[in-house]
Amino acid sequence: MTTFKAFLKVLNKNKFIVIMYTAILVFFGVFNMQTSDNSIGYISTKPDILIINNDENKGLTKDLINYIEKNSNKVDIKNDEASINDALFYRDVNYIIYIPKDFRKDFLKGNDTQIEIKKTGDYQSSLADMILERYLKVASTYNEVIKDENLIIKNINNTLKDETEIELTSTVDKNALDKAAYYYNFANYSILAGCVYIICIILSSFNNNMIRKRTIISSTSSRSFNRTLLIANSLFAITLWLFYVILSFILVGNIMFTISGLFFILNSLVFSICALTLAFLIGNISNNKNALNGIVNVIALGSSFLCGAFVPTEYLPDLVLKIAHVLPSYYFINTNNLLTKIEKFNLISLKPVLINIAIILVFTIIFIVLTNIIFKRKNKLS
Amino acid sequence: MFYHNFKYTIKTLLKDRALIFWTLAFPLILGTLFNMAFSDIENKEKLEIIDIAIIDNTYFTKNEIYKETFLHLGNKNNKDRLFNIKYVDEEQAKKLLAKKRVTGYLKLEENSKKVVIAQNGINETIFKYVTEEINEQEKIIKSILEYKLKDINSSINLDKFYNDLYKNIKETMNNNRIQIKDISSNNLSYTMIEFYTLIAMTCLYGGILGMVAISKNLANISSIGKRVSISPVSKKKLILSSILASYIVQVIGIILLFIYTNIILKIDYGNDYLLVILLSLVGTFAGLCLGTFIACIFKLGENTKTGIIIALTMFFCFLSGMMGITMKYIIDKNIPLLNKINPANMITDGFYSLYYYDTKTRFYFNVISLLLFSIILLSISILSLRRQKYDNI
Numbered sequence: 001m002t003t004f005k006a007f008l009k010v011l012n013k014n015k016f017i018v019i020m021y022t023a024i025l026v027f028f029g030v031f032n033m034q035t036s037d038n039s040i041g042y043i044s045t046k047p048d049i050l051i052i053n054n055d056e057n058k059g060l061t062k063d064l065i066n067y068i069e070k071n072s073n074k075v076d077i078k079n080d081e082a083s084i085n086d087a088l089f090y091r092d093v094n095y096i097i098y099i100p101k102d103f104r105k106d107f108l109k110g111n112d113t114q115i116e117i118k119k120t121g122d123y124q125s126s127l128a129d130m131i132l133e134r135y136l137k138v139a140s141t142y143n144e145v146i147k148d149e150n151l152i153i154k155n156i157n158n159t160l161k162d163e164t165e166i167e168l169t170s171t172v173d174k175n176a177l178d179k180a181a182y183y184y185n186f187a188n189y190s191i192l193a194g195c196v197y198i199i200c201i202i203l204s205s206f207n208n209n210m211i212r213k214r215t216i217i218s219s220t221s222s223r224s225f226n227r228t229l230l231i232a233n234s235l236f237a238i239t240l241w242l243f244y245v246i247l248s249f250i251l252v253g254n255i256m257f258t259i260s261g262l263f264f265i266l267n268s269l270v271f272s273i274c275a276l277t278l279a280f281l282i283g284n285i286s287n288n289k290n291a292l293n294g295i296v297n298v299i300a301l302g303s304s305f306l307c308g309a310f311v312p313t314e315y316l317p318d319l320v321l322k323i324a325h326v327l328p329s330y331y332f333i334n335t336n337n338l339l340t341k342i343e344k345f346n347l348i349s350l351k352p353v354l355i356n357i358a359i360i361l362v363f364t365i366i367f368i369v370l371t372n373i374i375f376k377r378k379n380k381l382s
Numbered sequence: 383m384f385y386h387n388f389k390y391t392i393k394t395l396l397k398d399r400a401l402i403f404w405t406l407a408f409p410l411i412l413g414t415l416f417n418m419a420f421s422d423i424e425n426k427e428k429l430e431i432i433d434i435a436i437i438d439n440t441y442f443t444k445n446e447i448y449k450e451t452f453l454h455l456g457n458k459n460n461k462d463r464l465f466n467i468k469y470v471d472e473e474q475a476k477k478l479l480a481k482k483r484v485t486g487y488l489k490l491e492e493n494s495k496k497v498v499i500a501q502n503g504i505n506e507t508i509f510k511y512v513t514e515e516i517n518e519q520e521k522i523i524k525s526i527l528e529y530k531l532k533d534i535n536s537s538i539n540l541d542k543f544y545n546d547l548y549k550n551i552k553e554t555m556n557n558n559r560i561q562i563k564d565i566s567s568n569n570l571s572y573t574m575i576e577f578y579t580l581i582a583m584t585c586l587y588g589g590i591l592g593m594v595a596i597s598k599n600l601a602n603i604s605s606i607g608k609r610v611s612i613s614p615v616s617k618k619k620l621i622l623s624s625i626l627a628s629y630i631v632q633v634i635g636i637i638l639l640f641i642y643t644n645i646i647l648k649i650d651y652g653n654d655y656l657l658v659i660l661l662s663l664v665g666t667f668a669g670l671c672l673g674t675f676i677a678c679i680f681k682l683g684e685n686t687k688t689g690i691i692i693a694l695t696m697f698f699c700f701l702s703g704m705m706g707i708t709m710k711y712i713i714d715k716n717i718p719l720l721n722k723i724n725p726a727n728m729i730t731d732g733f734y735s736l737y738y739y740d741t742k743t744r745f746y747f748n749v750i751s752l753l754l755f756s757i758i759l760l761s762i763s764i765l766s767l768r769r770q771k772y773d774n775i
Contacts, residue, residue, distance in 0.1 A: 031706070042499070045507040082744075083715075089572055089738055090711035098565075107560070118566035122427035123504045129562075130511055136560045138518060144554045145526050155529075159521045164514050165496040169479060174501050290400035298411055305415040317422040341482065 003220065003228040010202045011236065018240070021194030025244070029183050029251045042166045047094045047124035047131070048075045050084065055103040063153045064135055067160065068097065071131050088118055095119045095128035107139070108149060135160065170343070176255035177340040183248050184264050184336045188309040188329050191272055192300035195240050196279040199233050200292045203283030234276060241272040259345050263353060264336065271332040274360050277367035278328075284374045303329035313337060328363040331356040383615045384623045391595050391627035398594070404692075405591055406635040409584040410642055416580065417647045420573040431466050432505045435478050435487035438469040442490045451516045464512065485509055523551055569650065569738050572707050575730065577649045578737075579704035582729035584639055585665035586695040588632035589673025593687050595624040596677035601772055603677075604684070611772075621767065625674065632666045652736035657745065661736070664749055665729040668756045672725065675759040678766045698726035728752045 049072035055061045072095075077087045087093045096118040106113045117132070119125035138159050142152045205211065206229060215225055245265050249256045256264070282299075286292055304310055306320055307329040313321060324330040335356040342349045396402060442448060454460060456467035468478065475487040479500050486499035486509050497513055499506040527547060597603045599620045601611040610620060640662065643649040651658045672694070676687050696704075701724050703710030710730065713721045721727040732748035739745070 028706075042506075043502050044510065045502070045504040085567075085738070086711065086714065088566065089570060089734075090708060091572060092711060092715075112561070114561045114563050116563050116565045119564060120566075120570060122424070123429050126429035127504060127508055127511070130508070130515075132562065134511075134515055134518075136562075137555055138522065140560060141522055141551060141554050142526070146529060151529075155522075155525050158525060159518055162514060164510055164517075165494055166510060167496060167498040168501070169498060170500045290403075294400070294403050294408070297408075301412065302415060305419040311419045311423065315423045315426050316419060320418045323418075 003225055004232050006206075007202060007229065007232040010205045011198065014198050014201055018194055018198060021190045022243070022247075025183075025186055025190040026247065026251070028186050029247070042168050044071075045124075045127065046071060046073045047128040048073045048092065049095045049097065049128050049131075050075050050077055050087070050093045051097045051099065052079070052084075053099045054101045055099050059104050059149050060107060060139065060153060061099060061104045063156065064099070064139070067135050067157075068131060072128065084118075088120060091120055091122075094122065094124035095132075097132060108143065110143065173255060174340065176253065177260060180248065180252045180255055180261065180264055181336040181340045183252055184268055185309045185333050187244050187248075187268060188271070188307070188332060189300055189304040190244065191241075191268075191275050192278075192303060192329070193296065195237055195272070196275050196282065196300065197293070197296040199236065199276065199279035200283040200296060201289060202233065203229075203280070204287045204289055204292060207283070207287050209287075233279070237272050237276040237279075241269060244268065260339050260342065263339050267332060267335045267339075267353075267357065270357050270360050270364075271328070274328050274332075274364045274367070277364050277371065281367045281371045281374070284371050284378070303327045306330075307333045308337075309333060328360050331359045331363075384619045387615070387620055388623040388627045391598070391624050392631060394598070395591055395595060395628060395631050401590060401594060405584070405587050405632070406638065409580055409587070409635070409639050412583075413577065413580055413639065413643050413647060416573075416576050420576060423573055424571055429464075429508075431463060432509060433466045433468075433484045434509055435468045435470050435475040435484045437472050437475055437487060437489045439471075439490065441492065445490060447519060448490065448516055455512065464508075488513060519552070519555065522555075523548055526551065567738060569652075571650070574650060574737055575703050575707045575710065575734060577643055577647075578730040578733040579699050579702050579710075579726065580643075581636070581639065581662065581733065582665065582702060582726040583695055583699045583704065584636060585632075585662065585669040585729055586672060586698065586726060587691070588628075588635060588666055588669040589671075589676070589691050589695075590688050591628040591631050592625060592670040592673030593677040593691060594684060595628040596621065596674055597684055597687070599624055600677070601770075602681060617767070617770075625670065628673070629666065629670050632670060633663070636662050636666055650737060651733060654736060657736055657742075658733070661729065661732045661745070661749060664752045664756075665725075665732075668725045668728075668752045671756040671759040671763070674763045678763040695726065698724050702727035702730040722751065723755070725752060725755050728755070 049068055051065055051068060053061065053065060057065065075087070075093045077083055077093060084093075084096060088096060098116040098118075100113065100115065103113060103115070115132075115136075119128065135156070138156050139152065142155050146152050146155065206215070216222065245268065248264070252261075255261055278299075282292065282295055286295065303324075306316075306324045307313075307327055308316055308321075308324075309329065313333065316324075321330075335353050338353055338356070342353075436442060436452060452465070452467055455462075455464045457463060468475075468484065470478065470487075472489065475484070475489075475498075478484045479487060479498065482500065485503075485505040486497055488509075489496045489498065495513060495517075497506075497510050499509070527544070530543075530547070598606045599610050599617070600607040611617075640651075640658075644651060673691060676690055680687060680690065682690075699705075701709060701713050701721060704726075710721070710727065713727075714731075721731070728748045728751045732745055732752075735742075735744040735748065
């Protein structure tokens with residue numbers, strides 16, 4: 001009990017670190033939640049387009065603006081060039097269309113006209129390109145033949161009316177699953193940086209030379225001391241994991257009550273245990289708190305960046321992903337991502353998930369073995 | 383004495399391994415990680431060739447327009463290639479879609495066309511969009527024909543008329559009279575901001591060096607400070623030499639980071655290297671002043687002060703976009719004042735304006751803000767250090 005009390009004391013001293021990493025997890029969790037709306041029907045993706053109209057807002061110009069607005073999201077940006085440029089750089093807008101003065105007149109007369117645009121060059125802006133080009137193409141074709149503006153507009157709208165039938169096969173709510181995956185992927189950082197660091201700090205406090213000498217001469221056997229420490233640390237890791245799981249129910253919502261949700265939870269449990277053994281390994285390597293801080297930070301940030309906790313894996317270079325295979329986080333995050341794609345749960349669809357979990361367990365065993373080797377060698381030396 | 387203290391401050395700073403790790407090595411490690419994680423994002427955001435399937439039924443093979451257009455859009459030699467197309471039967475298409483090998487498939491029927499997709503997304507939208515566009519020609523020809531038929535008499539050869547019209551319209555559709563001119567800047571790579579915040583972080587972290595160096599001269603903080611204070615050396619000399627020594631270590635760190643990010647990681651700092659150097663020297667100075675300020679104002683231990691500088695720096699960097707580039711934009715747009723007094727943002731924004739803007743007004747605004755920030759902090763520190771004397775401590 002004495003050991004356990006001492007453990008709680010050290011933990012209490014470091015509670016701010018736990019609170020901080022949890023706060024980061026919640027913040028990024030919530031930050032990500034705002035962006036998506038749940039739905040199972042088809043919704044077309046709309047780029048963010050800003051139109052700067054220097055022409056009179058009537059007739060064909062008005063119709064062009066209407067068409068673009070119907071197929072894009074409206075963005076609210078202050079109308080000065082610096083704000084517009086900033087918005088483009090930070091991808092608040094994907095595409096900016098500058099309609100020149102007298103566009104309508106020149107167009108109807110059949111003169112060559114030029115529309116200036118600015119674009120980000122990504123998927124969304126390519127779609128915006130298509131939308132604008134399509135309207136202009138149809139409009140100028142009609143303009144060659146028909147001379148009445150109203151009739152041109154009527155024909156354009158008739159032609160551009162959307163008539164393709166769309167069938168959506170997926171029944172899973174991909175958005176909600178993505179949210180869950182994002183949350184648990186990010187938890188990779190919180191678990192590694194928060195939980196591992198705290199356990200290392202606690203171990204190093206107990207391993208401090210003076211404290212060690214004091215515990216050795218005490219009546220408590222070293223076996224019971226070590227066992228209490230192991231249980232206490234495991235209890236801490238499991239409590240923190242449970243807390244993160246409860247948080248996920250609040251932040252992610254109903255999808256956590258499905259089988260996919262269950263696997264997210266199971267996967268994170270296995271990973272937390274792996275992190276616990278990793279913490280024991282690092283805690284046994286060094287006693288220097290400054291060094292521990294450095295090691296844990298590099299490991300936590302390194303595996304979070306390389307394995308896709310911060311940046312989704314589909315955006316990572318292939319080489320980086322190959323390197324990431326040597327880290328347990330890769331398999332944890334890979335499982336989270338796989339879970340967003342599984343529609344029917346059976347042995348075949350779950351096979352890659354189970355393999356990943358097995359690999360994390362292998363890492364866990366390796367960490368335990370290494371810790372034991374180092375511990376024994378240290379004891380011999382002392 | 384100035385030189386003596388200067389030399390030994392540099393030695394003490396360089397020998398403190400934890401200090402050197404956080405101020406010199408950590409930024410390099412973080413830069414490497416940033417580079418590994420972000421180097422491909424912008425490429426992967428560009429439109430790539432989309433995998434689709436088309437059901438090869440009789441309706442499709444008979445429909446010339448569809449067949450031709452998709453042949454063109456799927457042609458490997460076409461520079462505007464949009465699709466990688468598999469022509470399969472319906473069962474196979476369903477399998478491909480279930481395995482996520484294709485974005486979706488197109489099924490033509492007698493009077494309708496159907497696009498089947500697995501989920502919502504931009505690839506799906508583009509696929510649908512293109513199928514709609516193919517129909518346009520038909521529709522345009524139909525409506526123009528209706529329009530024209532009103533004026534012509536029945537004696538005309540309808541077949542020939544139709545063919546001519548078809549040819550004409552196809553030609554006009556391909557020769558668009560309206561040009562779209564792209565006037566966007568070439569420097570639109572937003573991941574650069576991450577590296578700029580990294581420089582900002584390094585500049586401000588450098589404050590820890592200044593703080594440690596100054597603390598060694600303060601009698602009320604450390605034992606070394608007590609010993610130094612009773613020596614017959616003017617405080618001005620001691621503080622100045624300590625500040626200069628830590629500034630030099632800081633600048634070495636920044637130079638290392640620049641060389642590494644610019645030459646090895648190929649980060650673009652714009653073309654004006656003199657201004658880049660100016661901004662980083664001023665930025666490091668701001669970090670130094672922050673460190674000095676915290677060393678002088680708070681009567682706390684060295685570790686707590688380090689904690690304060692790290693926490694402040696991280697918070698400043700967070701606001702200037704280190705943990706998510708959008709954050710900088712959100713603050714700039716909604717609470718501009720907060721970022722105008724944030725030193726990390728002044729540095730980040732300075733580099734950003736060098737990279738993205740042609741004019742230098744914004745850059746100099748940031749440099750002057752940084753100088754003001756430094757002078758204010760430094761003045762407060764000097765005021766608090768003046769005439770500090772202890773009868774006992």
